[in-house]
Amino acid sequence: xxxxxLVKELVEKNGKSRNSLMPILQGIVQKEHFLSExxxxxxxxxxxxSAADVYGTASFYTFLDTxxxxxxxxxxxxxxxxxxxxxxxxxxxxxxxxxxxxxETTHDKKYTLLTANCLGWCHKGPxxxxxxxxxxELTPAKAVEIIQSYGKE
Amino acid sequence: xxxxxKKVDIIFEDDKTSPITIxxxxxxxxxxxxxxxxxxxxxxxxxxxxxxxxxxxxxxRNEDSDVKYVICNADEGEPGTFKDREILDRVPEKIFTGMxxxxxxxxxxxGYIYLRGEYNFLLKTLQSKLNKFNGELKQKNIDFAIYLRSxxxxxxxxxxxxxxxxMEGKRGEPRNKPPYxxxxxxxxxxxxxxxxxxxxxxxxICHMGPEQFKALGTNDSRGSKVFSVSGDTPIAGIYELELGxxxxxxxxxxxxxxxxxxxxxxxxxxxxxxxxxxxxxIGFEGIPTGGSMMIFNSTRSMYNVLHDYLEFxxxxxxxxxxxxxxxxxxxxxxxxxxxRGERSPSYLDDLKNLTTTMKIAAKCGLGQSVGNPxxxxxxxxxxxxxx
Numbered sequence: 001x002x003x004x005x006l007v008k009e010l011v012e013k014n015g016k017s018r019n020s021l022m023p024i025l026q027g028i029v030q031k032e033h034f035l036s037e038x039x040x041x042x043x044x045x046x047x048x049x050s051a052a053d054v055y056g057t058a059s060f061y062t063f064l065d066t067x068x069x070x071x072x073x074x075x076x077x078x079x080x081x082x083x084x085x086x087x088x089x090x091x092x093x094x095x096x097x098x099x100x101x102x103x104e105t106t107h108d109k110k111y112t113l114l115t116a117n118c119l120g121w122c123h124k125g126p127x128x129x130x131x132x133x134x135x136x137e138l139t140p141a142k143a144v145e146i147i148q149s150y151g152k153e
Numbered sequence: 154x155x156x157x158x159k160k161v162d163i164i165f166e167d168d169k170t171s172p173i174t175i176x177x178x179x180x181x182x183x184x185x186x187x188x189x190x191x192x193x194x195x196x197x198x199x200x201x202x203x204x205x206x207x208x209x210x211x212x213x214r215n216e217d218s219d220v221k222y223v224i225c226n227a228d229e230g231e232p233g234t235f236k237d238r239e240i241l242d243r244v245p246e247k248i249f250t251g252m253x254x255x256x257x258x259x260x261x262x263x264g265y266i267y268l269r270g271e272y273n274f275l276l277k278t279l280q281s282k283l284n285k286f287n288g289e290l291k292q293k294n295i296d297f298a299i300y301l302r303s304x305x306x307x308x309x310x311x312x313x314x315x316x317x318x319x320m321e322g323k324r325g326e327p328r329n330k331p332p333y334x335x336x337x338x339x340x341x342x343x344x345x346x347x348x349x350x351x352x353x354x355x356x357x358i359c360h361m362g363p364e365q366f367k368a369l370g371t372n373d374s375r376g377s378k379v380f381s382v383s384g385d386t387p388i389a390g391i392y393e394l395e396l397g398x399x400x401x402x403x404x405x406x407x408x409x410x411x412x413x414x415x416x417x418x419x420x421x422x423x424x425x426x427x428x429x430x431x432x433x434x435i436g437f438e439g440i441p442t443g444g445s446m447m448i449f450n451s452t453r454s455m456y457n458v459l460h461d462y463l464e465f466x467x468x469x470x471x472x473x474x475x476x477x478x479x480x481x482x483x484x485x486x487x488x489x490x491x492x493r494g495e496r497s498p499s500y501l502d503d504l505k506n507l508t509t510t511m512k513i514a515a516k517c518g519l520g521q522s523v524g525n526p527x528x529x530x531x532x533x534x535x536x537x538x539x540x
Contacts (some may be wrong), residue, residue: 021322060324062306063270079232081383103239119209119271124390132273
């Protein structure tokens, strides 16, 4: 589906008011993994907003990326309790496996590795999100295995 | 007055009365009666700020407007807090019921749950349970419906006015107050916005009456509260405890025998060192908490703890007001410079003054509360920050 069609579909589903902006942007990210300039311009046109307003909203939110991201976005929690439980080992293991640093995307565009602030699993750290799926009580080996399983899809 | 540590079971209790039955029973009573019960129960908001829930509902009810809203704040983002996720997962119908009761009391027809983006894995089941609940409301001719909205990874959107901005499709930047949400909230209409846990307590107070709730806790902190216990503890997890207990009893129960400090109330809360465990009460008369209790043992560097918190605030600050935007950055750079020996230890006192400025001048609770962890850690663990 082209970006323009996707935007049209999302606008139809959520409505044309400004209140629908977040669900529309979230819908685009779900399908295309980030908000392209084309997508934001097309949303602005559909909702009759200035492109700056759309970009202003989009750029505020961590989960609404405006730079290209991989098909699978990995977010490792870096806040204090996960830090204490060894999030550095998890991040290192994933960096070694994917051969990228935090903030980067693999060449095949399959993975982006990011860190996140508290994901709300402090009793079961370290923890990571892959897209919307949560993986608590990680070990480096477990993390690598989970990441691999996403490559098979 | 203080109480003893006591585990209670109200939030997750399964007494076989379906939430919808509680709703039907409750809305047979007048709205004023329900408000009086809530005020009488002494229930205060469980998100952290602690505003009396009954009064919030009363103020919103008294506003003259055709359109009003009920919003459930499920943007649980405070580091060390994970109790709302558990509540959303295990007893969502009790939340919906609290929202529907609130809708009846204040005269609102629409409710929204604003769920943080990090909890999107809950969306599917929540939506299907909501569809069922909304269907039942329709069947019973109750003019109220609840909708789901997702956040997108911004801590500051847990601040109520930033949450409204986000729902209105804008950047999540907090508004000036007043006007308060009870007067002008979502879409500038009178709005009750309550924490997930608070809404469940309203349901349970309507079900069991205010007496049973009031019998728990202290004069200033009535009832119980769900705590999220994490860090250096062998039994991390969710516990519903009576409010007003002294911290030493908490540490005896949950610590690993080597507890050096407890961070009460998350990154924006207070750090209590071992020597103060005996005289610290967990409740509104002592140190209040949205539920986060992070335990540190003697192997932990309090410099690392403070550094983590300041990094967190620097990243999550929305950036619109200067005291918070520049303040968070300077606090972080400041402790790094002292640690490296580029600044003298007395620079920490200048930084403490900066937190006072932030407390006075920052626009919202985020910037105003950065001084809580900063000052409590600097005051109690100064040598760990310097050397």
